[in-house]
Amino acid sequence: MVRRHSGGDMLHRHSCISVGVVLLATAAATPAAAAEPGPTFLQILWRGAELPGAVIVLMSIVAVAIILDHFIAIRGGKLVPAAEVEAARELIESRRFKECIAQLQTRDSLFSATLLAALREGRLGYDGMVQTAEDTAAARMSRMQRRAEYLHVLGNLGPLMGLLGTVLGMIRAFAKMQETQGAYKTEDLAGGISLALVNTFLGLLLAVVALGFFGVCRNRIETMTNLALSTAIDLLDHFRSPSGLPGATLGKPPRVEPDAVPRSGILTPDKPAAATPKSGATTAPAVARDAAGGMQIGGSAAPSPIHQP
Structure with a gap:
């Protein structure tokens, strides 16, 4: 009886020790597994982008550079500087037209280019000068908009490159299914699906940013051009005659038409x-x-x- 009892105690002790070892091993492994962080969002994008995604990233860098260049170059202080406007106004009001033209030739702003082109056509009178100013401002606006058009092109190409990555990812996933004869695992298809979704995301992100800023840039260009043109025409009003008749050319008095003012006789x-x-x-x-x-x-x-x- 004593031997049987002692044998049962030994079995009980061995069982308790085994359970304790298992619990300790589990407790030791749990913090290690919990300490292992999963992949970040950027890591997921980097692993799933591959060649189409790399092209989209390069296009995004170009789009950001165009946007920054636009906001640096297209500003009221650079296209219509207040100092240049006041200097031109003072010279025109004092009838120093040649000095005004010489000063405008040294400037590169949109306002200076518009007013300079108008003053050079002073022989055409007020209407001809205004028409020249409008043509010059329209030409400069078209030149600035052509630079912003690249955003429109990149915004349209972004989703197409994303679609290319999507197609490549689906081709890879279905090829893996064919290789395994239907006995595929989830991880076998994960690479192709990741490639498809990541490239779609990158392409749509590029399109949203590029097309959105393209609209903003176009509106800013039109606003700055209208501001420069209206400021130049305001200075050209000096050449309009007080009676509303065609104004004087540079250095000449206003011209009166024969039938403009009725007289007796x-x-x-x-x-x-x-x-x-x-x-x-x-x-x-x-x-x-x-x-x-x-x-x-x-x-x-x-x-x-x-x-x-």
């Missing part, structure tokens, strides 16, 4: 004055030419020498 070619016979003689109006406006002014009637007695 003015004769126009369309309405000649009728001759009034007097004492049986035909009279003709004495025609004189006004040196200032080139208008015919009727004077006192005199007997025609043809009908003299």
